[in-house]
Structures are given as structure tokens and as C-alpha cells.
Amino acid sequence: MTIPFAAPGRLDPEEAAAVRAAVESVVGGPSWVGGEPVSGFEADFASYLGAGDREVVGVGNGTDALAVAFGALGLAAGDGVLVSDDEGGYAATAAAQLGLRVRVTDVGSLPDDASGLAAVVVTHLHGDAVPLDELDSWRRSHGLLLVEDCAQAHGLRVDGRHVGLVGDAATFSFYPTKNLGAVGDGGAVVLAPHAAARARSLREYGWGARYRVEHAGGRNSRLDTLQAAVLSARLPFLDARNERRRGIANRYRAHLHLHGDPDTTVAHHAVALLEDRAARDALRDRLSGLGIMTGVHYPWLVSEMPGLTVDGGPSPVAAGRRDRMLSLPCFPELTDDEVVAVCEALS
Numbered sequence: 387m388t389i390p391f392a393a394p395g396r397l398d399p400e401e402a403a404a405v406r407a408a409v410e411s412v413v414g415g416p417s418w419v420g421g422e423p424v425s426g427f428e429a430d431f432a433s434y435l436g437a438g439d440r441e442v443v444g445v446g447n448g449t450d451a452l453a454v455a456f457g458a459l460g461l462a463a464g465d466g467v468l469v470s471d472d473e474g475g476y477a478a479t480a481a482a483q484l485g486l487r488v489r490v491t492d493v494g495s496l497p498d499d500a501s502g503l504a505a506v507v508v509t510h511l512h513g514d515a516v517p518l519d520e521l522d523s524w525r526r527s528h529g530l531l532l533v534e535d536c537a538q539a540h541g542l543r544v545d546g547r548h549v550g551l552v553g554d555a556a557t558f559s560f561y562p563t564k565n566l567g568a569v570g571d572g573g574a575v576v577l578a579p580h581a582a583a584r585a586r587s588l589r590e591y592g593w594g595a596r597y598r599v600e601h602a603g604g605r606n607s608r609l610d611t612l613q614a615a616v617l618s619a620r621l622p623f624l625d626a627r628n629e630r631r632r633g634i635a636n637r638y639r640a641h642l643h644l645h646g647d648p649d650t651t652v653a654h655h656a657v658a659l660l661e662d663r664a665a666r667d668a669l670r671d672r673l674s675g676l677g678i679m680t681g682v683h684y685p686w687l688v689s690e691m692p693g694l695t696v697d698g699g700p701s702p703v704a705a706g707r708r709d710r711m712l713s714l715p716c717f718p719e720l721t722d723d724e725v726v727a728v729c730e731a732l733s
């Protein structure tokens with residue numbers, strides 16, 4: 387038996403039927419780019435999030451969502467943005483596209499000196515909510531914008547409120563294996579109306595009027611109509627799928643120490659924390675020998691990536707944790723037998 391780490395095509399029949407019907411409706415419908423399916427999904431997702439006056443702007447993927455958010459909030463070349471060194475490189479890559487200067491911080495620490503910074507990105511990694519109280523007051527005291535990268539945290543609520551609404555912008559990816567996934571790439575930004583209008587322009591060449599580039603820094607990064615229709619069809623299944631993820635993670639939790647708080651997670655990853663690197667590598671090899679696929683999120687810190695130029699680091703806390711982490715199979719369509727097999731391998 388092989389137990390995959392992810393299997394986006396393995397949908398339950400009811401959800402698969404909804405996805406197929408959505409695809410059909412676009413193929414037979416009036417718009418293959420833009421149109422009602424896109425505005426419809428934007429409205430559906432905004433209402434699901436309880437976004438209030440904030441608007442959802444669909445874009446092509448989660449990395450563009452970050453770049454469009456930065457641009458829509460008025461960040462420009464030379465502005466500094468603070469990211470956590472363990473964020474996977476997504477925010478840093480997006481920031482580099484705008485010529486922003488990236489500064490990394492170690493997990494759980496904030497710099498004393500905020501000079502040169504214009505914004506902070508917080509990444510709700512693994513579907514675990516990052517506690518924001520202290521960070522939010524720190525960044526306010528320094529006049530910094532806050533962007534919440536929610537690419538692993540669709541449906542995550544803290545005290546009943548969705549994450550992504552504390553900062554000035556929230557960004558999402560709908561890559562197929564995310565908690566809410568398309569049948570290809572997709573992304574979204576959540577912003578207050580004025581910035582949302584700017585984001586709508588930036589995702590489509592910087593146009594104001596059609597064919598008239600009014601804003602610098604535009605790109606072509608629309609959310610595909612097909613993907614938007616699929617996402618609207620899948621949204622009603624999201625909470626139940628997250629519940630299933632949480633249930634699987636809790637089964638693993640009975641056998642080993644998992645990262646994060648079971649009450650504030652949507653278990654995008656079920657991340658085991660082993661004693662040290664040797665123990666982690668040994669478990670990874672043993673599971674692999676049993677056909678159980680695992681992952682490490684992420685094997686490199688931002689400050690270690692050759693294609694990213696950043697200030698700050700090293701980050702001993704993030705590096706130590708990275709060496710001890712192992713992501714176990716955790717997606718809603720794992721069968722009960724598979725979950726039992728993983729648990730047996732862990733015990």
C-alpha cells in the first residue's frame with residue numbers, strides 16, 4: 387500500500403459531481419475569462435469570510451496575490467517588508483517582484499528597530515493561526531502595514547472570526563492541495579474597497595478604462611473563470627473538509643507531538659515535531675519504507691535560498707524547528723484505513 391502525501395483528484399463523489407457541473411457550466415457559458423463566475427466567487431468567498439466591507443479580488447495564484455496586495459497597499463520599490471524566515475519564500479519572492487527590500491525575522495521575535503520597514507507579512511503556516519495581538523500592536527506603533535498570508539488557512543477562525551481580517555490585506559492561494567483548491571492555479575486578495583479597486587486594476591495590466599494603463603506595476607493575473615466556478619462549487623464543502631483534516635491530525639497527535647494548537651488550526655499540514663534531525667530523518671525513512679509519503683515544510687529558510695536577497699538572519703529558532711519537522715499525510719480524502727495505517731506506523 388502507498389499512502390500519498392496529497393491526492394487532489396480523490397474527491398468524494400458528491401463534491402466531484404459539483405466540480406464537473408461547474409466546469410460544464412463554464413464550457414457552455416458566455417465567459418471563459420471574467421464574467422459572472424468570477425464576480426460570483428468573489429462575492430461568495432467574501433460572504434463566507436464575513437469580510438464586511440472588504441472585497442475579494444480573484445487573481446491567478448497565491449504568489450501574485452501577495453504581489454498585488456503589496457502594490458494595492460501602495461508599497462513601492464525600496465520599501466522594506468518584514469517576513470518570517472520560515473515562510474517558504476513566497477512573500478519574499480512576491481516582494482522581490484516589486485523591488486521591495488525583504489528583512490527576515492526569526493520565529494517568535496520582532497526587531498527592535500523598524501526603520502526602513504513599511505509592512506509586515508504574517509504567514510499562517512500549516513493552517514495554524516499565528517497569534518496576532520502583540521504583533522498587531524507592534525506594527526501599529528511603528529506605522530507598518532500588515533498583510534496576512536492565508537494560503538494555508540482557508541476557513542481558519544480564531545474566536546469565531548476568520549483569519550485575514552486583522553491586517554490590511556489577506557492573501558489566499560487555491561493551488562489544488564490547499565484547503566480550498568482549484569483544478570489548477572488560483573488566488574485571491576482581500577482588501578478594503580479603495581485598495582481592492584487598485585488590485586482589480588493591477589491584476590489586469592494596470593488598466594483603468596479598458597485598454598488604458600493607468601497604474602504602474604500592473605500584470606496579467608486574473609482568476610480563471612473555470613477556476614472561479616470550481617471554487618464556488620467547492621466552497622460549501624470547505625468546513626467539513628477542514629473538520630476531517632483536524633480529526634486526522636488529532637489521531638496523529640495521540641502518537642506524537644504535533645506543531646500548533648488543536649483549537650486554532652485547519653490542519654493544512656499535520657506537522658510532527660521530533661526530538662532532533664536524526665529522529666526526524668529516521669522516521670521519514672521508516673515511513674517511506676512502509677509506503678507512507680511525508681514532506682518537510684520547508685527545507686530551506688528564506689535567508690538560505692540562493693535566489694532571494696534578504697537582510698537579517700540567521701534564525702536559530704526557525705532553523706532548529708525546521709530540522710525537527712515532518713509533515714504527515716493529512717488531507718480529507720485519506721481513508722480511515724490509511725489513517726489507521728499511519729497511526730500504526732507511528733506507534
Ligand SMILES: *Cc1c(COP(=O)(O)O)cnc(C)c1O
Nearest residue numbers: 447448449476537538559560561
Ligand atoms: C502555496 C502558498 C503560496 C503560493 O501560492 P501559489 O498559488 O502556489 O502561488 C504562498 N504562501 C503560502 C504560505 C503558500 O502555502
